[in-house]
Amino acid sequence: MTSEVTPDLYASVPDADGRFGRFGGKFVAETLMSALADLEQLYFDLKDDPAFQREFDLDLAHYVGRPSPLYEAARLSDDIGGARIFLKREDLNHTGAHKVNNTIGQALLAKHMGKKRVIAETGAGQHGVASATVAARLGLECQVFMGEEDIRRQTLNVYRMKLLGAEVISVTSGSRTLKDALNEAMRDWVTHVDNTFYIIGTVAGPHPYPMLVRDFQSVIGREARAQSLAQVGRLPDALVACVGGGSNAIGLFHPFLQDDSVAMYGVEAGGKGLETGQHAAPLSVGSPGVLHGNRTYLMQNEDGQILDTHSVSAGLDYPGVGPEHAWLKDIGRVQYVAANDDEALASFHRLTRIEGIMPALETAHAMAYAEKLAATMSPEQHIVVNLSGRGDKDILTVAAIDGIEV
Amino acid sequence: MSRLSHTFAELRTRGRKGLVPYVVAGDPSPDGTVTLLHALVAAGADVLEVGVPFSDPMSEGPVIQKGHERALARGMSLQRVLDMVSVFRQEDDKTPIVMMGYANPIERFGYERFAAACAKAGVDALITVDLPPEEVDEIDGALQGVGLDNIFLISPTTPEARIQTIVERARGFIYYVAVKGVTGSGQLDAEEVSRSVALIRQKTDLPIAVGFGIKDAESARAVAASADAVVVGSALIAEMDKKARSGEPLQEIQIHDAAVQLLQSMRAGVDSSPS
Structure with missing residues (x-):
């Protein structure tokens, strides 16, 4: 047999x-x-x-500097008082992002x-x-x-x-x-x-x-999986990553897809709020269509015209999303949620002040959701967040929003 | 016999080559499009190609992109394009209309529903730029169900084996894209076009229309030497745009006239082609 x-x-x-x-x-x-x-x-x-x-x-x-560390954000975790938060430090790569x-x-x-x-x-x-x-x-x-x-x-x-x-x-x-x-x-x-x-x-x-x-970016998840086993002794309870087109998220998620115990959250740009229409969250509120060579979820009007998007982060300001995410949403393997501009900005400041790590505004969307999620979990559990990029490029944007002249 | 096959049969009998102008439905204005289409027929068009405006027209050069943007800004939608064709058909039941657009507005409309609406309005064929043979089954099936033709594109980069596969599925005519690039771009190489058309002709009896990069009487004449029909789009729209920006106070019909004059000269070019 x-x-x-x-x-x-x-x-x-x-x-x-x-x-x-x-x-x-x-x-x-x-x-x-x-x-x-x-x-x-x-x-x-x-x-x-x-x-x-x-x-x-x-x-x-030798050129990028991999593997990137899996860093435990202990002060942030303590501050929130829930699950342990680990950051996959893609911001430390050469050029500053995944x-x-x-x-x-x-x-x-x-x-x-x-x-x-x-x-x-x-x-x-x-x-x-x-x-x-x-x-x-x-x-x-x-x-x-x-x-x-x-x-x-x-x-x-x-x-x-x-x-x-x-x-x-x-x-x-x-x-x-x-x-x-x-x-x-x-x-x-x-x-x-x-x-x-x-x-x-x-x-x-x-x-x-x-x-x-996806295959090139999956090095992120393969490392994170091995690092989690080595540093914590088991797989993470949840993964969190921001999703514009979705490459850093797929890179983290893909090597864990068969691990049923690992929950996954993709965080889209909620812009000024999903209810305002001014966002970039096709998986949260879009519908299937064809754009840029593939069929996926899109932000479109009833005539099939692609809508303008809004996000404080240029990297998430996109009306479509990778087709594998569309599929992972439909089969229910990954949950897709949204974080608004103001939540992302608050998380940008919080991580910078508490951990001395300045995330990209894209990444700050993942942090915003991870903070909420961690608060609902216990200290025995742990989350891995893809710290997909560093925030130096966003300093002028943040300063302008805060009304500061640099 | 469909309008398309009737038109191409008649051209063949008379030893003439076809002239196919492309305009964007709703540009320069939705109210003027039907008038413009009739004027193009009067100027010598054998087949009309009507562009369906889309927010992200990935295969268009800047001139046609702007046409799409203007049309959308004036409230165009796929339904309104279909309505225009219905109105056009009240006065012209002979000239074939080929709709040209992108997949998403059609997919959103619904393939079956779209095919039925095309048949009812009097559309004869469809070119969907971003539906290559690998992705075309659904719309092709829906169109065949109502007797409409899906037009397949062949380009300078299409390998010979693939040309064979494409012509076996094709109906109506073959659209040969004469240049690698977007609409209105590139330097047309009439000899290359002639070689490619000859290669395609070995594999099919369908008429072959050639488009992209044909901008005046001379290039139309050169291409018509080998092709069965010549498609012109960007050059017409550029002429209308130039006229519209001239600063004089104009009736829309005077803007149309810029396209009409160019088409007339291209008609003469095509008719003088040595084939």
């Missing part, structure tokens, strides 16, 4: 068509289809190639494909900086598309990209934020598909991007 094999649901996605249940897929113009097929083929060839994995792991160790895990991986793919030029879209500028960084290191031409509105609120990252040798292209169409930067990057890619590699910064876009970005 053969033993029953439980098919691994979470390893079965995406399927051969790039689907996560009814989500995902390849909704792009015909001109890009062969480029996507080439990328998928190359990725499947390389992903199990020990030499490629070694190259990736070495870069993560984004670089993915850009290292995709730049290696670009190198293997012999592409001399890379492009990227960026919202908060973290992915743009991470792309400009790997481009500098590999001697590749780099252009970063960024909404005019985001260029205004992320001046420090814009200058960092320029210092790194990248050209930042201001996008003035639509709402002039991340979604429009993505449109413009896709338009550039379709025009220069022969010599250009598009480094997508999140787990969205057409297949195979949601899959390969």
Whole structure:
């Protein structure tokens, strides 16, 4: 008799068509289809190639500085008086956020494909900086598309990209934020598909991007799982991460999906409040649709037009979300919640003052929910929060909100 | 026989090449679109391509993007585009109308419901830019159910084996995208177009329309040498936009006239093509 094999649901996605249940897929113009097929083929060839994995792991160790620590925020935990809070310190990575895990991986793919030029879209500028960084290191031409509105609120990252040798292209169409930067990057890619590699910064876009970005970011969860076992002696009771497109959240969640005892919370940008309509929370209040190459939850009106979003954090200011999150929501494995601008700002100050760690405003959304969640739990339990990025880039935004001139 | 196959059969019999203008429904204004469509037919259009405005038109260059933005700002929706086609059909039951748009507004409308509404309004075919063959089954099935054609795109990057798969599914006509890029961009290479059209022709008897990068009588003439029909969009919209911004006080019909004049010159270009 053969033993029953439980098919691994979470390893079965995406399927051969790039689907996560009814989500995902390849909704792009015909001109890009062969480029996507080439990328998928190359990725499947390389992903199990020990030499490629070694190259990736070495870069993560020596260039990014991995593994990133799992730090117990003891003072914050005491202050809240519930579960122990651990922070997965992606803010300590080279360039200051989780984004670089993915850009290292995709730049290696670009190198293997012999592409001399890379492009990227960026919202908060973290992915743009991470792309400009790997481009500098590999001697590749780099252009970063960024909404005019985001260029205004992320001046420090814009200058960092320029210092790194990248050209930042201001996008003035639509709402002039991340979604429009993505449109413009896709338009550039379709025009220069022969010599250009598009480094997508999140787990969205057409297949195979949601899959390969997830795989590159899953180092976060693999480390956190091992660190939790080593430092606490068991798996965490809950994971918390912010969700814009959702790459830091998928990176933390994915290696834990089969661990039924681990609850997971993805925190969207509640903006001025879900009831105001001024937010960026498609999983909380959106509906399924097709945008940027995949089917997912979107913020859209009844005519299927994409709505403008609002968040104090440029990196979460996006009307869609990665298709795997849409699927994880539908099957109920991950709970998606929202934190408002003011809650995120309060958590930004709280973590800075109590732990001496200044989180990115995106990350502060995860902290805001983690604080609430911890308060409902016991000190025997522990939570891992993905501290996905550092907050230096947001200092001017915070100062302006607090009415302080820097 | 459908309007589309009738039109292409007639063109073939008369030894003529087709001219297909594209405009965005609701641009420059929703009230003027039907008038503009009739004027384009009078100027020599054989088939009309009507763009459905979308907030994120990923395959459009800046000129058509702005057209989408203007149309949406004036309250356009998919339902209103369908209504315009119904009104157009009251006076013209002959000229085929191809709707061109993006998946999300249609998906939101509902594929079955959309196909039925198209048939009722008098739409003949659909091009959905972001529904490649891999994603097209649902809408294609719905359209076939009401006798409408889904138009498939082939581009310079489509491998030969894939061209075969696409033509086997295609109805109506094949749309060959002449340049790698967005609408209105790029330098048209008529020789490359001619080679690709010849390759596609080995695999199908369907008419082949060519679009993207055709902007004047000369480029229309060059492409018509190999293609069965020539599509022009950005150039028409750019002419209307230029006129609208000229600063003179204008009736909308005078703005339309800028597109009409360009189309007339392209008609002459296509008709003088040496094929």
